[in-house]
Amino acid sequence: MARKILAMFLVTASLIAFTACAAKTAEDFATELVASADYAAMLSQVEAAGLSMTVSGEGDTLTYSCTYLEEVDHDMAREHLDTQDATLEDAARDFISAMNMYGIKEPKVVYIYLNQDGSQIWSRTYS
Secondary structure, rough: OOOHHHHHHHHHHHHHHHHOOOOOOOOOOOOOOOOOOOHHHHHHHHOOEEEEEEEEEEEOEEEEEEEEEEOHHHHHHHHHHHHHHHHHHHHHHHHHHHHHHOOOOOOOOEEEEEEEOOOOOEEEEEE
């Protein structure tokens, strides 16, 4: 499921990158990503996995914030997310490449996972 969601994001990110004509920010990139036709489908899949998600950008950083819809055990969730680190890093590298093509210099991708109460469970920054 996670790979399918990430694959859809990466296709959309690549299309956005190829349509760029001037240097832009991660905020512009995130805005175009969220406005893409695939975003609603991706969001539905994320919600089916028990999460809500927002995508935002600031400067050279694209941030994915995922919040569990129901309270989860921090330690168990952290352990699970640690096992997904390589998959998320691969996706981040693809997004970084797309952001470079988009004109963003030295881009970073941040994943943040929050529990239902807003407490942070896990985060990683890739550059």
